[in-house]
Amino acid sequence: MNATPERESVDASVARLFESHGATALRLRQSTAAERRLKLTKLLAAILERKDALLEAAHRDLSKHPTETNLTEVLPLVGELKHAIAKLKRWMKPHRVGPTMATLGTRSRVMYQPKGRCLLISPWNYPLSLALGPLVSAVAAGNTAILKPSEFTPHTNRVIKDIVDAVFAADEVAVVEGAADTATALLSLPFDHIFFTGSPAVGKIVMAAAARNLASVTLELGGKSPVIVDASADLRGAAEHIIWGKMVNAGQTCIAPDYVYVHRDVADRFVELCRSTIAQRYGDTDAAIKASPDFPRMIHRRHAERVARLIDEAVQSGSQLAFGGASDAESRYVGPTLLRDVPAAARIRKEEIFGPALPILTFDSLDTVIAEINAGTKPLALYVWSKSERTIQAIETNTSSGSLCVNLCLQQFAQHNLPFGGVNTSGIGNAHGFFGFKAFSHERAVMSAGPLSALEMLFPPYDARKRRL
Ligand code: NAD
16 A cells, blocks of 8 residues: 555654654753753643643543543643652662672662653543653653644644643654554654553554564553442442542543442442432433533544443343433433443443443452452452451452552542552553653663772682682
8 A cells, every 4th residue: 555645744754853853862861850840840831821721622622621620630740740840859869779799899870861762642531641741751751752642632732732832842842643643653763662541452553563663661551440349338438439430531531440349238229329429410310411511521423332332232231220321422422321230241341431331240259359350351440448458458469450449549640659550451661750750761770890899809710719719
């Protein structure tokens, strides 16, 4: 297949941009903490100056209430920036390590060197914080960056480009808009590090492309994040937080509770509390929820149809509809939905839902739940609601996931002192704070000889040495 002239010109322009980042990356190796902090401070100011434009853009892209955008996008991003500005000097400090027996007499330290030219590819669901959050870490670590945001959030992208162009020269940080073909052109270039946030399916494509140049990768992916509610849990608190975690951004959140295991003894009460929480927050009829300014829309028609189909198939295969179930692809609306008794074979039990539908399954034995979780791919997040230390301990020891949260959900995204990432199919490597800084840094080993060397006593001829000893 021949490339079109437009395609060729996009490919040539990204290649030129990449070239221009080469000299800048070498220069940035010498950048000081003060210089990097100044850039981050300018970035923070540029974001805050355009806050209203960002809130308006998120409303146009996802019909999100400004308060929700502020809480889930602006505040975590501002927090990430302030944290990096405050801690960068300490993060950049090389740290000394002691000698081993075999290296007595030498001095060793680990220094953090910028990786160089970095590529950031971001998704549409939190188009601001998932594009500029990784950029904070890339800049803090002294790199150049090309950022390719998702093609599905044109309004937010426009403000992001305006922010980046106001703070950085194009040969240091540039925004390149486009879809998969633009990402493919970028991925053919020998970047030093690729930071990708998106689906596991595209994550595999990104990792394969990175392998051709042996570029290092950070992959922030997704999957199904389960919730366990045991019989000892504060059920009202659980319902209030789980419904918030599921319905915020209309379920289009990588760490959203995907489905719930609730103990049989408290299942009816839990479902009732979920139902009343939805009704209280968004309305108790479809018309009321549709009219609520607090409930966002799916990103595009295709995604609305996909989530609606998952719900319909679940109902057709025998699931009980405990709330909602309505959708309208034309207006990209899928209503908050609760499903019970969902058969294991239903597609909604297998695919990441990424929408406002919550399957609620009952359990009798925690061991069975743990075995089921371990039989699937490792989740990005695992949530437990319980007052029992034994339950919490059993889950902590016997399962694996990117993060484990007890009696809360989603807040781990705003805890910059914790690594944020997945395991295998839910991700490779970490973001946020020092962990993000490390993702974009090469930990270089520097070792120097001291005045005395134990090794010199061991030089050949060995037999002569034996005679000397
Ligand atoms: P996606 O993988 O479809 O797209 C992500 C980015 O990759 C976009 O910029 C897109 O243009 C690009 N892309 C698409 N196809 C490509 C291809 N063939 N080659 C190269 N690049 C390509 O993901 P999405 O639909 O935007 O986001 C939803 C997914 O992202 C969910 O699985 C969700 O769980 C995950 N996610 C993960 C995190 C995290 O931090 N772990 C955060 C948000 C979303």
